[in-house]
Amino acid sequence: MDNPKNIAVSFRVNEQDKQQAALIYDALGLNLSTAFNMFLKQTIAVGGLPFAANNPAYSEAQLPAVLKQLAQLRQAPTN
Template identity: 60%
Template sequence: MPDTKKEKTSISVKTNLADKQQAAEIFDSLGLNLSTAINIFIKKSIAEGGLPFDVRDPFYSEANQAELNRRFKKVSEDKDVHEHQLLDDGDE
């Protein structure tokens, strides 16, 4: 029975050329090639049981949501809300 821990396989990943080049430069500056960096990512993901970093949209951060709520409250209370004319309104 083959030892699957030592047997190598290939994977194919599609990305745009600019991202590949930028990542390759970063990894090269760390003394890594793209393949080694991807293998580190895979090993770290296995060790963590998921992605080894948070994947979040900053729009939903606590600070941003608090600011949005503050602004919604201001609008709903009609405080410091000023009407304005859009630039396109001059066409009428």
């Protein structure tokens, strides 16, 4: 099997977030590059985000109020 070519990936992130994440990964014996590669491999393995990405503040009970606010915003005059 051929060894796939590695490429550089660049993305922007808040400096404080990067530092905090780097400390966590360092404590796990990882660097940011390895952690990012793990994220990509898990994304591929599960066919999507490898974690739940839902809003903990959301509830079905709030949906009618949210839809009402959305309708009001759509009807509001634009300047």
